[in-house]
Amino acid sequence: MPDxxxxxxxxxxDVERLLAGERGKRGEGKDADYESVVAFAGxxxxxxxxxxxxxxxxxxxxxxxxxxxxxxxxxRRDERTSVWQRIAGLVPGNPAWRAAAxxxxxxxxxxxxxxxxxxxxxxxxxxxxxxxxxxxxVAPAPAAPGLKAAAGPSVEVRESAANTPFGLGQPVVVQxxxxxxxxxxxxxxxxxxxxxxxxxxxxxRSFPQGLDTxxxxxxxxxxxxxxxxxxxxxxxxxxxxxxxxxxGSTRLQDGGGFRVVQPVTITITP
Amino acid sequence: xxxxxxxxxxxxxxxxxxSVAAGRTGPGKAGGEDERPGExxxxxxxxxxxxxxxxxxxxxxxxxxxxxxxxAVFEKGLVNFSRYNADRAAFSTWIFTITRNVVIDHYRTxxxxxxxxxDEAAELPSKDPSTEEAAEKSAERERLRMCIESLxxxxxxxIRLKFAGEFNNREIAKILGLxxxxxxxxxxxxxxxxxxxxxxxxxx
Numbered sequence: 094m095p096d097x098x099x100x101x102x103x104x105x106x107d108v109e110r111l112l113a114g115e116r117g118k119r120g121e122g123k124d125a126d127y128e129s130v131v132a133f134a135g136x137x138x139x140x141x142x143x144x145x146x147x148x149x150x151x152x153x154x155x156x157x158x159x160x161x162x163x164x165x166x167x168x169r170r171d172e173r174t175s176v177w178q179r180i181a182g183l184v185p186g187n188p189a190w191r192a193a194a195x196x197x198x199x200x201x202x203x204x205x206x207x208x209x210x211x212x213x214x215x216x217x218x219x220x221x222x223x224x225x226x227x228x229x230x231v232a233p234a235p236a237a238p239g240l241k242a243a244a245g246p247s248v249e250v251r252e253s254a255a256n257t258p259f260g261l262g263q264p265v266v267v268q269x270x271x272x273x274x275x276x277x278x279x280x281x282x283x284x285x286x287x288x289x290x291x292x293x294x295x296x297x298r299s300f301p302q303g304l305d306t307x308x309x310x311x312x313x314x315x316x317x318x319x320x321x322x323x324x325x326x327x328x329x330x331x332x333x334x335x336x337x338x339x340x341g342s343t344r345l346q347d348g349g350g351f352r353v354v355q356p357v358t359i360t361i362t363p
Numbered sequence: 364x365x366x367x368x369x370x371x372x373x374x375x376x377x378x379x380x381x382s383v384a385a386g387r388t389g390p391g392k393a394g395g396e397d398e399r400p401g402e403x404x405x406x407x408x409x410x411x412x413x414x415x416x417x418x419x420x421x422x423x424x425x426x427x428x429x430x431x432x433x434x435a436v437f438e439k440g441l442v443n444f445s446r447y448n449a450d451r452a453a454f455s456t457w458i459f460t461i462t463r464n465v466v467i468d469h470y471r472t473x474x475x476x477x478x479x480x481x482d483e484a485a486e487l488p489s490k491d492p493s494t495e496e497a498a499e500k501s502a503e504r505e506r507l508r509m510c511i512e513s514l515x516x517x518x519x520x521x522i523r524l525k526f527a528g529e530f531n532n533r534e535i536a537k538i539l540g541l542x543x544x545x546x547x548x549x550x551x552x553x554x555x556x557x558x559x560x561x562x563x564x565x566x567x
Contacts, residue, residue, distance in 0.1 A: 100547070100548070100551050101544050101547030101548050101551070102547060104547060104550060104551040104554075105525070105531070105532045105546075105547050105550055108525060108526075108550070108554075109529075109531065112526070112529050126555075129558060130551065130554050130555045130558055133554060133555075133557065133558040133561065134526075134554050136507070137507065137522070137526050137554070137557075138526060140503070140504055140507060141417050141420075141526060141527060142416075142417060142420040143413060143416070143417065144412065144413055144416040144417075144430070144433070148430050149412060149413075152412070152430075152433070152434055152437065153405065153408055153409075153412075155434075156404065156408065156437055156438070156441055157401055157404065157405060159438075159441060160400060160401055160404055160441060161401065164400065164401075
């Protein structure tokens with residue numbers, strides 16, 4: 094039997110050789126008991142379970158894709174930061190010059206505001222005239238669920254749901270498409286607030302407005318997928334029946350509202 | 364170097380910096396300043412994913428759960444990379460700390476304490492032509508599983524880290540808070556115990 098110190102050092106090395114795929118290379122002067130233990134270690138190595146190549150590859154692609162998204166986000170932030178840095182670089186370091194630059198910038202802004210608000214004649218502009226008073230603001234939508242009562246729709250909404258009716262407990266997936274139908278650029282709170290409403294008109298589940306804003310050009314669309322677990326705001330499962338997903342009250346930048354051109358009714362069956 | 368305002372940005376920058384230090388942990392391949400984060404991560408993944416998988420498989424008696432937990436380990440690794448400090452721990456030690464915590468959380472959630480280290484008959488990796496041979500292998504795996512379960516917790520962990528994680532003694536000693544020579548002794552004794560137990564079950 095090899096002495097204790099040899100075993101402490103030799104055995105792990107023999108195991109590491111087995112793990113590296115080497116066979117039959119043993120230290121000299123080892124007794125039968127030791128050799129038998131090493132052989133048994135070989136059995137443990139042989140019966141290890143390896144991951145399937147398919148799983149290994151799928152997971153790798155998913156992780157690298159996420160990493161690429163994060164890199165792209167970092168690059169976009171870097172670009173924005175460098176733009177601000179270049180602007181900041183234009184401001185002179187000398188306090189006197191800095192004060193002068195700020196004064197000139199403020200004067201330019203005031204001049205633009207004055208020019209925008211000064212009334213003009215139709216002869217000058219060829220139009221009915223730029224309003225001399227600010228546009229009337231649209232009152233905020235009421236807290237009750239449903240479409241916002243707006244001056245006119247700025248966003249058309251199309252809803253679609255697969256697998257209707259849904260069994261009890263089955264995740265309800267509704268896809269929304271929001272299209273900017275104005276001639277200009279629109280900032281859309283994203284995702285907008287959504288309410289699941291029963292056939293009786295009661296709001297059973299509210300999904301609050303997101304913190305993001307999506308900028309849509311004229312005619313541009315963005316999609317959003319809502320996954321509802323058939324639970325109400327208290328976490329309780331809702332009873333079978335018909336439900337709809339409606340837009341909650343939200344304010345668009347131009348004061349316009351939403352118009353659902355393609356609603357969907359969700360039927361939950363027992 | 365400037366750091367972004369979010370953890371994700373910090374992680375990307377650290378992954379780039381870490382590619383320079385990567386040569387300290389990966390066998391034979393030195394990371395360079397030119398290595399992109401994606402290349403670094405792919406290399407680390409290729410090296411450590413099978414080890415993480417095998418370690419979890421030693422502890423969890425379900426192929427699908429093993430795959431889920433393995434995914435969770437690397438997703439956490441990607442998100443938490445900003446907290447990784449190559450000066451304090453080798454990447455192998457770091458990723459296996461995450462691995463062990465993920466398995467502990469799994470058992471805490473599932474409420475199960477059982478460790479079933481080896482495969483069952485339905486998941487034989489080899490392409491055995493005969494049913495009889497497959498049944499023999501399955502029976503042998505079951506005996507090996509019982510042998511591992513007969514060990515103390517510490518001995519089981521040493522077996523898993525050595526045979527699944529392929530750690531050397533120094534790394535195992537760091538993870539478990541033991542001395543290197545202690546790990547060598549315990550490893551030998553654990554495998555010898557398993558051999559004896561296996562022989563007993565065979566004779567029985």
